[in-house]
Amino acid sequence: MRKRNVKPSQKTNQNDSVQYEKAARAKETQILAYSIPAAIVLTGILVFYITNYGSTVFILEKSNLPNASLPNAYDPNAWGSYRPHVYFGLKTRKPASPLVGLVWYRQALGSVDRFRHGCRQEDNIRYMWQDSDGETFGHQRVIDNELTFDTNWLGFKHSFASEIKLHPISQKIPNAKYTFVFYFYLENESDTLYPEVGSDGQVKSYIGNIDGIGKYRIRFESNNPVTSEASFKVPPTFNLVSITDVVQGITDVNDEGTFFINQAKLGQNLENSDSRQLLFVQFTVAENDVVRMHFEGNEEQLEGKFGDVFNKKLENFRKTFDEKYELKQTNYPANYEMMGRAALSNMLGSIGYWHGYSEVDSGDSVKPYGPLSLLSGVPSRPFFPRGFLWDEGFHNLLIKNFNPSLTLNILSSWLDSMTSTGWIPREMILDPEARSKVPAEFITQHPDVANPPMFFYVIESLMRSTDFMTQYSRRLVQFYPRLKQFYLWLKETQKGPKKGTFRWRGRNGTTDLELNPKTLPSGLDDFPRASHPTNDEYHLDLLCWMALSSRVLRQIAEYASDTAFMPEIEEDMELFNSIENLDKHHWSESKQRYFDYGFHSENVALKEIRFQDKNGQIHVIKKRDVKSPPKLQLVENVYGYLNLFPFLLRLLHPTSDKLGIILKDLKKEELWTPYGLRSTSSNSPYYMRYNTQHDGPYWRGPIWINMNYLALASLKHYSASGPHSEVARNLYSELRQNVITNIATQYQATGHFWEHYNDKTGKGAGSHPFTGWTALVLNIMAEKYD
Numbered sequence: 001m002r003k004r005n006v007k008p009s010q011k012t013n014q015n016d017s018v019q020y021e022k023a024a025r026a027k028e029t030q031i032l033a034y035s036i037p038a039a040i041v042l043t044g045i046l047v048f049y050i051t052n053y054g055s056t057v058f059i060l061e062k063s064n065l066p067n068a069s070l071p072n073a074y075d076p077n078a079w080g081s082y083r084p085h086v087y088f089g090l091k092t093r094k095p096a097s098p099l100v101g102l103v104w105y106r107q108a109l110g111s112v113d114r115f116r117h118g119c120r121q122e123d124n125i126r127y128m129w130q131d132s133d134g135e136t137f138g139h140q141r142v143i144d145n146e147l148t149f150d151t152n153w154l155g156f157k158h159s160f161a162s163e164i165k166l167h168p169i170s171q172k173i174p175n176a177k178y179t180f181v182f183y184f185y186l187e188n189e190s191d192t193l194y195p196e197v198g199s200d201g202q203v204k205s206y207i208g209n210i211d212g213i214g215k216y217r218i219r220f221e222s223n224n225p226v227t228s229e230a231s232f233k234v235p236p237t238f239n240l241v242s243i244t245d246v247v248q249g250i251t252d253v254n255d256e257g258t259f260f261i262n263q264a265k266l267g268q269n270l271e272n273s274d275s276r277q278l279l280f281v282q283f284t285v286a287e288n289d290v291v292r293m294h295f296e297g298n299e300e301q302l303e304g305k306f307g308d309v310f311n312k313k314l315e316n317f318r319k320t321f322d323e324k325y326e327l328k329q330t331n332y333p334a335n336y337e338m339m340g341r342a343a344l345s346n347m348l349g350s351i352g353y354w355h356g357y358s359e360v361d362s363g364d365s366v367k368p369y370g371p372l373s374l375l376s377g378v379p380s381r382p383f384f385p386r387g388f389l390w391d392e393g394f395h396n397l398l399i400k401n402f403n404p405s406l407t408l409n410i411l412s413s414w415l416d417s418m419t420s421t422g423w424i425p426r427e428m429i430l431d432p433e434a435r436s437k438v439p440a441e442f443i444t445q446h447p448d449v450a451n452p453p454m455f456f457y458v459i460e461s462l463m464r465s466t467d468f469m470t471q472y473s474r475r476l477v478q479f480y481p482r483l484k485q486f487y488l489w490l491k492e493t494q495k496g497p498k499k500g501t502f503r504w505r506g507r508n509g510t511t512d513l514e515l516n517p518k519t520l521p522s523g524l525d526d527f528p529r530a531s532h533p534t535n536d537e538y539h540l541d542l543l544c545w546m547a548l549s550s551r552v553l554r555q556i557a558e559y560a561s562d563t564a565f566m567p568e569i570e571e572d573m574e575l576f577n578s579i580e581n582l583d584k585h586h587w588s589e590s591k592q593r594y595f596d597y598g599f600h601s602e603n604v605a606l607k608e609i610r611f612q613d614k615n616g617q618i619h620v621i622k623k624r625d626v627k628s629p630p631k632l633q634l635v636e637n638v639y640g641y642l643n644l645f646p647f648l649l650r651l652l653h654p655t656s657d658k659l660g661i662i663l664k665d666l667k668k669e670e671l672w673t674p675y676g677l678r679s680t681s682s683n684s685p686y687y688m689r690y691n692t693q694h695d696g697p698y699w700r701g702p703i704w705i706n707m708n709y710l711a712l713a714s715l716k717h718y719s720a721s722g723p724h725s726e727v728a729r730n731l732y733s734e735l736r737q738n739v740i741t742n743i744a745t746q747y748q749a750t751g752h753f754w755e756h757y758n759d760k761t762g763k764g765a766g767s768h769p770f771t772g773w774t775a776l777v778l779n780i781m782a783e784k785y786d
């Protein structure tokens with residue numbers, strides 16, 4: 001799941017706090033929903049739970065299975081753009097890493113405005129890594145209204161060089177000046193930072209010692225002198241999240257009306273020999289200026305080195321990109337190619353690293369679980385700058401084609417966060433900065449709640465590549481013990497009421513405020529299911545996920561020679577992939593489609609209820625009105641992404657008649673649009689319906705690129721052979737064209753990739769820039785599905 005709170009029709013200048021209010025409301029119901037399973041999970045799975053006076057207490061300890069990560073997979077002291085939630089920031093991949101960041105603002109007519117630091121949609125800025133390999137360098141273009149500049153950086157062993165390069169100012173604002181404040185922060189109190197003073201008494205650089213890096217020096221270079229600087233110890237209450245407040249707090253104005261950082265405002269009397277923790281260096285710049293910050297570890301000399309090395313790096317990256325994706329050989333216009341490169345680069349450049357504890361509801365209290373270290377892509381820098389389990393599977397469908405070893409490092413960091421039972425937190429919110437982007441109600445994770453095991457899809461896709469297998473098959477064997485535990489956890493905790501069925505936990509069976517209680521764990525949030533959640537229901541998508549997972553796990557079990565497990569996994573694989581089993585539980589003869597099953601009413605609506613409180617004030621709330629009683633049945637009045645799963649996850653044989661039916665249905669107007677496949681059929685009573693008074697339709701109409709990607713990958717697969725291959729081929733090329741053209745049109749018009757797209761107009765909607773799974777447009781352009 002992600003959030004279900006962003007309305008598809010959002011304006012670009014929305015305010016985050018308003019959204020968070022909505023989010024909080026949505027979350028309230030969700031939180032309450034989580035308490036159900038605590039009572040009903042007592043099905044004797046004592047391996048997983050200790051029951052304690054009737055309530056379930058989850059074991060929250062890290063798994064001691066062999067790590068999936070390799071001990072020396074990366075250098076923890078190498079710098080990277082691992083702070084996706086800020087416009088520009090660098091850190092290393094270790095706990096308590098030193099942090100680098102940038103704050104900028106505008107000064108005009110004796111006042112300051114537009115303090116920028118953390119990515120925010122309401123800033124109305126266009127920014128994307130245009131070129132980045134996610135590990136050693138990046139080139140980002142930032143367009144903040146009239147001000148355009150590039151933020152570039154380059155790593156050298158334990159050093160980095162970075163620059164801010166201004167472009168001409170597009171629209172001159174009288175007397176406006178632009179100020180950039182670089183900051184450098186030492187979180188580890190044993191690291192040191194001192195000003196290095198020249199013979200003229202001026203500070204010429206900063207020096208110190210950092211754990212793991214050793215001696216270092218920080219130098220600034222610019223055609224424009226430093227306007228002011230400050231370095232100091234932070235108070236115990238210091239919170240990096242409020243860095244712009246700190247900058248504003250010590251900003252002063254001089255007689256000429258220019259704003260500068262005034263160290264005296266800190267009231268700290270430090271000797272040059274006193275170590276500092278936080279450094280600000282400020283430049284006030286004009287168009288075409290360049291400002292550079294270099295961090296030189298181990299006596300490295302970076303002065304004057306940046307330009308040539310950076311240009312070479314950029315050139316090589318673009319060359320590799322061209323070779324890997326071969327877009328030049330297609331007929332796309334040049335701007336499509338740049339779009340594809342930006343999609344990949346912003347995905348890679350947004351990879352973050354976090355270390356800390358996840359807050360988990362253990363059943364009797366909320367406990368810190370960890371410590372966990374996560375390397376992961378993010379769906380959206382301003383809105384979702386943290387790890388999401390199922391999104392990360394999609395992200396790695398993109399990342400693996402560029403750098404499979406990076407994908408293995410990312411997947412292993414997720415697998416290594418597993419509990420001894422095999423549960424992995426669905427959202428990774430590990431440090432104060434990550435927490436600052438999440439309303440309190442969203443933070444707690446629930447160890448009975450699953451999320452689609454997309455990692456198995458990525459791994460299946462990797463295993464189809466002979467190149468990959470030649471080089472990395474041993475890594476999959478290292479993943480095996482944890483993948484197996486992950487699978488066993490899913491199989492046991494999400495099992496359905498009948499053999500061969502599965503049920504997502506975490507739906508609220510008692511609410512009367514939701515039109516159709518959400519299924520957040522499924523990732524499809526408000527996609528309609530049985531109207532009245534009960535333990536009798538079972539879910540089509542989850543059976544398909546288990547079918548896929550068992551196929552993949554069986555194959556790796558063979559590589560890992562787990563002979564003892566073979567009979568069990570083979571039996572699972574046969575049952576979960578059995579078309580007989582699928583049809584028995586999910587196929588409707590009368591409707592000729594696959595459906596969920598459960599306690600369902602086909603006639604529900606949200607009804608307005610007005611009442612007067614004791615002060616005479618009128619309130620209007622919406623409650624669900626059930627017009628015909630629910631009964632146990634297939635959920636036949638819902639059609640959309642969910643119903644395509646046997647095709648999306650390729651359970652159906654190429655000769656299957658049912659495949660033929662699904663393909664025919666795809667092209668019907670209810671799902672087909674000129675911009676891609678919409679999430680919920682336009683004939684469904686749930687199409688574009690609000691789920692509560694406040695929660696707008698999310699997976700009830702809008703077009704989502706992850707699902708369109710799965711559809712395209714399957715169409716391509718079924719194009720290869722069988723009686724439906726020609727139909728599949730035609731659908732494939734038409735759908736592909738529609739998806740690419742619309743994303744490109746929206747990208748050209750707005751400069752953003754979007755969370756989802758409007759099914760009537762194609763317009764981008766929801767959070768943005770969203771280079772999570774929407775960035776899969778590059779795979780689609782390059783036809784790289786495996």
Ligand SMILES: *[C@@H]1O[C@H](CO)[C@@H](O)[C@H](O)[C@H]1NC(C)=O
Nearest residue numbers: 032033036508510511512513
């Ligand atoms: C379900 O949601 C309703 C509010 O809509 C709430 O009052 C109730 O406590 C929730 N039930 C559970 C078991 O979480």
Ligand SMILES: *[C@@H]1O[C@H](CO)[C@@H](O)[C@H](O)[C@H]1NC(C)=O
Nearest residue numbers: 064065066067068069071416
């Ligand atoms: C797994 O990794 C953790 C954290 O990096 C480490 O403490 C632990 O010793 C490793 N376990 C094994 C079995 O290598």
Ligand SMILES: *[C@@H]1O[C@H](CO)[C@@H](O)[C@H](O)[C@H]1NC(C)=O
Nearest residue numbers: 095096188189190191210211
């Ligand atoms: C801080 O640095 C010291 C060495 O200077 C090191 O022993 C310690 O592990 C570091 N702390 C963290 C949280 O990384």
